[in-house]
Amino acid sequence: MAAIEYSTLVALVQDHPGVLTKAAMLFRRRGYNIASLNVGHSEVPGISRMTIVVEGRGPHIKQCEKQLYKLVEVVKVLDLTEEARVDKEVALIRVSAHSAERAEVVGIARAFDAEIVDVARDSLIVEITASPYTIDRFLEVAGDFGILELTRTGVVSMSRGGNGAK
Amino acid sequence: MSEPKQRTGGQILCDAMRTEGTGAIFGMPGGASLPFYDALYHYADLAHYSMRHEQGAGYAADGYARALNRVGICTATSGPGATNLVTSMASAMMDSVPVIFVTGQVATPFIGSDAFQETDITGVSIPVTKQNYLVKNVEELPQIVAEAFYLARSGRPGPVHIDVPKDVLTDTTDIPTPTDVKIHGYRPAGLGHKRMIQRAAEAINAAEKPVILAGHGIAISEAFDELKELVEKASIPVITTLHGVGNFPESHDLSFGMLGMHGMYYANIAVHECDLIIALGMRFDDRVTGRVKDFAPNANIVHIDIDPAEIEKVVPTAVPIVGDVKLTLGALNPQIESGDRAAWLSRLNSLKADHPSHAIRESEALLPQRVVRNIYEATKGEAKIIGDVGQNQMWAAQHFLYDKPLSFFSAGGLGGMGYSLPAAIGVQIAKPDDTVWSITGDGGLQINIQELAALAEYNLPVKIAVLNNGHLGMIRQWQNRFYEGRLKASVLQNPNFAAVAEAYGVRGISAGSNEDARKAIDEAMAHDGPVLIDFAVDPNEDVFPMVEPGASLAETVEV
Numbered sequence: 034m035a036a037i038e039y040s041t042l043v044a045l046v047q048d049h050p051g052v053l054t055k056a057a058m059l060f061r062r063r064g065y066n067i068a069s070l071n072v073g074h075s076e077v078p079g080i081s082r083m084t085i086v087v088e089g090r091g092p093h094i095k096q097c098e099k100q101l102y103k104l105v106e107v108v109k110v111l112d113l114t115e116e117a118r119v120d121k122e123v124a125l126i127r128v129s130a131h132s133a134e135r136a137e138v139v140g141i142a143r144a145f146d147a148e149i150v151d152v153a154r155d156s157l158i159v160e161i162t163a164s165p166y167t168i169d170r171f172l173e174v175a176g177d178f179g180i181l182e183l184t185r186t187g188v189v190s191m192s193r194g195g196n197g198a199k
Numbered sequence: 200m201s202e203p204k205q206r207t208g209g210q211i212l213c214d215a216m217r218t219e220g221t222g223a224i225f226g227m228p229g230g231a232s233l234p235f236y237d238a239l240y241h242y243a244d245l246a247h248y249s250m251r252h253e254q255g256a257g258y259a260a261d262g263y264a265r266a267l268n269r270v271g272i273c274t275a276t277s278g279p280g281a282t283n284l285v286t287s288m289a290s291a292m293m294d295s296v297p298v299i300f301v302t303g304q305v306a307t308p309f310i311g312s313d314a315f316q317e318t319d320i321t322g323v324s325i326p327v328t329k330q331n332y333l334v335k336n337v338e339e340l341p342q343i344v345a346e347a348f349y350l351a352r353s354g355r356p357g358p359v360h361i362d363v364p365k366d367v368l369t370d371t372t373d374i375p376t377p378t379d380v381k382i383h384g385y386r387p388a389g390l391g392h393k394r395m396i397q398r399a400a401e402a403i404n405a406a407e408k409p410v411i412l413a414g415h416g417i418a419i420s421e422a423f424d425e426l427k428e429l430v431e432k433a434s435i436p437v438i439t440t441l442h443g444v445g446n447f448p449e450s451h452d453l454s455f456g457m458l459g460m461h462g463m464y465y466a467n468i469a470v471h472e473c474d475l476i477i478a479l480g481m482r483f484d485d486r487v488t489g490r491v492k493d494f495a496p497n498a499n500i501v502h503i504d505i506d507p508a509e510i511e512k513v514v515p516t517a518v519p520i521v522g523d524v525k526l527t528l529g530a531l532n533p534q535i536e537s538g539d540r541a542a543w544l545s546r547l548n549s550l551k552a553d554h555p556s557h558a559i560r561e562s563e564a565l566l567p568q569r570v571v572r573n574i575y576e577a578t579k580g581e582a583k584i585i586g587d588v589g590q591n592q593m594w595a596a597q598h599f600l601y602d603k604p605l606s607f608f609s610a611g612g613l614g615g616m617g618y619s620l621p622a623a624i625g626v627q628i629a630k631p632d633d634t635v636w637s638i639t640g641d642g643g644l645q646i647n648i649q650e651l652a653a654l655a656e657y658n659l660p661v662k663i664a665v666l667n668n669g670h671l672g673m674i675r676q677w678q679n680r681f682y683e684g685r686l687k688a689s690v691l692q693n694p695n696f697a698a699v700a701e702a703y704g705v706r707g708i709s710a711g712s713n714e715d716a717r718k719a720i721d722e723a724m725a726h727d728g729p730v731l732i733d734f735a736v737d738p739n740e741d742v743f744p745m746v747e748p749g750a751s752l753a754e755t756v757e758v
Binding site for chain 2: 045047048051054055058059062092095096099100102103105106107108109
């Protein structure tokens with residue numbers, strides 16, 4: 034099975050009510066599948082930054098970028114897919130860990146530069162900030178112990194070098 | 200500068216409507232919009248036309264906006280008033296018509312409480328408007344109204360919706376309405392890219408078999424003279440889209456009619472055979488292209504459009520130009536070389552002679568096409584024609600010879616039946632001295648027939664031609680053609696439309712023969728007021744030519 038290809042778009046948007054709804058509706062009605070969507074403040078007051086990871090590559094994504102631009106609140110859209118970039122995501126993972134297994138889970142977490150942020154009798158919460166790929170690998174390994182709960186923020190992306198998205 | 204003045208939300212709206220100079224408001228009041236109407240009471244120079252359904256108000260504002268290329272205004276109350284507007288919002292969005300939709304909303308403390316006549320109408324209007332606003336306090340309103348009018352008319356025009364809670368309409372502020380609006384990140388295109396224009400000129404000068412596809416953008420930017428200059432200088436045949444009808448005089452030797460699903464045979468074949476398409480302010484709608492993969496297989500495409508998202512949305516483009524078509528043609532034309540393209544034009548003229556799609560056969564029975572042609576002859580072509588949707592719309596586009604721009608309007612994009620009558624009211628108000636004909640069907644008329652009341656109230660001299668074939672004609676045509684004649688729900692039992700019209704106070708005439716039809720049209724033209732003519736046309740007549748669904752333009756059929 035061919036792996037699904039993804040594109041990473043960054044949209045700088047005016048921080049108005051309803052902007053997230055408008056962007057989300059646009060993706061839905063034009064048939065784009067969102068893998069993750071993250072919104073937060075940017076360096077400019079009043080401008081939020083969305084990182085959108087969407088299924089597909091090529092002209093289909095170019096059209097998506099143009100449609101995003103048509104939203105009046107959208108100030109700028111960057112396609113980082115082909116750019117050298119930093120992709121980071123935070124995951125909180127509750128891993129099943131009885132006392133006998135605890136040290137082993139802690140050891141794996143350390144190997145991934147993850148932190149143990151909560152310890153209970155039968156489980157640990159691991160916080161990992163990494164690329165989605167690294168988080169996936171951690172989940173695969175931690176899966177042997179049993180993953181009781183998982184939450185991921187979705188990716189935030191920034192291109193490497195230069196002066197940013199001015 | 201005068202002293203800052205305290206104004207209510209309602210006054211801020213009325214002042215903006217006055218400043219924008221549109222002069223006419225189409226609407227229906229309701230509980231939540233009462234304070235707006237109370238403010239409007241004191242603005243004697245703003246004419247308010249009471250429509251009988253909010254959809255009719257939206258379409259009337261649409262017709263008004265198109266006829267003048269100015270912003271139209273429509274108002275409704277919250278809840279049901281607002282939801283009734285949605286179809287006309289969607290239509291204005293699809294057809295790039297600048298209309299400001301103002302809705303009342305329940306007072307801010309009640310928002311989100313499922314209050315009486317509360318609907319999350321800005322939630323509903325997102326995908327059917329260019330921009331929408333829920334005004335949270337009166338201090339925001341001056342900026343919002345200024346932005347709304349600016350957005351509606353600039354760039355690719357479109358509907359803008361402002362939802363104003365009842366308390367915002369009565370609250371006051373001294374904040375003035377800004378006269379200069381800038382929206383961060385919103386930059387409507389102006390003149391296209393210089394290098395691309397040069398490439399377009401090279402492509403046009405090198406083309407042996409070019410065609411121009413002139414779309415709605417020509418009408419919106421009023422680039423009629425620029426188009427004519429390009430066409431005549433380089434002898435390029437002009438084909439229009441449905442919304443481009445009238446962009447170029449149809450009686451001109453270089454006019455080859457409309458293309459598409461019910462376009463002229465020769466127009467469709469010309470597009471199929473051409474080596475260059477110069478697409479001006481159009482968007483390669485599926486009704487235009489037929490089967491996309493076989494669309495104009497030998498042609499490169501030069502595409503000028505103000506909306507970047509339309510470029511390469513449907514077809515690959517050799518020379519993409521994002522720009523205002525009027526400004527861009529102004530820069531392109533001086534780079535165009537004269538030419539006669541005699542061989543190509545001779546090919547198209549012989550196609551036209553062999554396949555005269557515009558011709559109407561002689562018939563004992565009253566043909567709907569003949570009615571349209573009779574109206575053309577009776578008005579000497581000097582009329583605004585507002586089609587509805589379906590067969591009547593296609594016949595109205597095909598069989599009236601449009602020599603003047605901005606003379607044919609229809610809800611081509613959304614295809615909402617019921618458009619013609621209320622839109623004709625808007626057109627007549629915009630153009631009080633023009634002859635306005637609504638050409639509609641017996642199905643479409645019923646959808647907004649209540650607007651006969653508005654027509655009578657304002658005594659507007661709109662003439663309504665009902666091409667009554669007792670069917671949802673286009674549905675019947677498709678059921679006959681593609682569903683082996685299983686006519687389900689497409690046969691209509693109709694009222695006596697002439698009697699209905701009379702009951703509303705509109706002169707009603709019935710006509711069933713060729714002779715009756717001509718007389719009725721003359722009588723209608725002579726009558727100084729609204730007239731409805733119910734034409735009992737041949738119920739089996741279908742629209743041709745036709746590009747069947749899934750077929751290419753090359754496969755246009757004539758019967």
